[in-house]
């Protein structure tokens with residue numbers, strides 16, 4: 001597996017693995033070659049919104 005996300009055990013936004021776990025992020029925009037800092041997350045994604053906006 002990749003070590004790119006060593007501090008995060010959640011699949012990248014829009015990835016097939018993430019979608020399979022309930023990710024609602026845009027799949028068409030977040031391609032496998034999309035840089036991490038350009039990945040888009042959906043405001044209602046339960047997987048990624050939670051981490052990006054801790055409160």
Ligand SMILES: [Zn+2]
Nearest residue numbers: 023025045048
């Ligand atoms: Zn997501």
